[in-house]
Amino acid sequence: MIVIPTIELQKGHCVTLNRGRLDEPELWHVDPVQRAVEFAAAGAEWLHLTDLDAASGDGSNEAIIEEIILKVGIPCQLAGGYRTLDHVAAGLDKGAGRIVIGSAAVRDPDFVKEAAKLHPDQIVLSIDVYQGHVVVNGWRDATVFEPVNFAREFEGAPLAAIVVTDIDAYAGDSDGSVGLISMVADAVRSPVIASGIVRSLDDISRLKYVRNIAGALVGHALFSKMFELEEAIAIARRDPEERWPT
Template sequence: MILFPAIDLKDGQCVRLVQGDMDRATVFSDTPAQQAKVFETQGFEWLHLVDLNGAFEGKPVNGAAVEDILKTVSLPAQLGGGIRSLAQIEAWLDKGIARVILGTAALRDPDLVKEACKKWPGKIAVGIDAKDGFVAVEGWAEVSDIQALDLAKQFEDAGVAAIIYTDIARDGAMQGMNVDGTADLANSVGIPIIASGGVTNLDDLHALKAAKAPGIVGVISGRAIYDGRLDPAEALALLKEAA
């Protein structure tokens, strides 16, 4: 299981939000590229990048910060936030992003996801952010009437590399993960699942590993790493252990 440290970008800074609220942002670094370098030296194998402004505005906003990260580290990175077209996907892949995450586009334009998967196999992930089981979009500002599982099933045979599943109520709140909900999703679809939202400490990672859901291939953590509640070396070692 891969542990993805999160770098959420707002106004060029590395921040963490509480439940996706842009007004509840804590700044952890003014230089996201240097934060990425720290993660690289700590032994992480991937980065999870989110353009928060882009998610709300529907277009890439923190592109300069993302490009600085790509120039500073050699780690593969997945990026989401405001990516809504094939041209934008291609531009980011050309710049070195390893995997593009489509969230709002997955709900609004599922054909875009399917076309992108055909054009760039293994390079497209779907971000499903759920509030009380229903998909939220536009930077979590809007909650749809589509259930997370129903959206996931639309992409069963599309060639999606992974689904990043976030329980919004848990994200940044340090209340623990929705392990049961994540495991249920992983056991209901054939697409690899990356868990997100609510990682507090090693206990959450133990619970995730014990969930008997082989489809869970990764987990994203942000605030717990920045606050020092999750030690990178211990967490990485735990997730590399055999189940």
């Protein structure tokens, strides 16, 4: 399993969201490009960048993201507002290693499947789960879909991975159990990336031994100095042949 540092960008700043609320971000007074370079220097193999403005349809952080891609020297997966095949292709052309698609997958599953066919092993499906159901539009709108059944809808597509966010854990409404993540990981063939449940090094230790977990997204815990990235990487690292290929 690998630890994937996460940088969420809003209006040019690094932020983390309180219960997914775009209007109440926690602002971190750091330079996003410098922080990305620091993550790479600390041993990160991948970097996850979320453009919250693009996701909400209120501008973008494209220039910062392009600068990060140029400077970090490691592959980046980009999330936020990818709704068309042209936009996906443009992101990859600018140097992204992978494109993450979330809410658009609920509205148009065929879009994700077609993107994966055109760009095999470069598309990541993102599934946000709250109280047992998939939610969309920044966690605001619940759907009727259960996470396992929804994930299985994409089984034939050559996805790079599936990101599963446990919103109950992310929002502090649960103890960060790996139950939801492991349930989805058991049900699909695509590698699963856990999101929303890492608050401590103990969480990394637990995830490391869950079958089919390829990685864990970690954002707030790193920005708030709950632990250092080097510590998390050391705990998560397995034998070289088991590591998620780049």
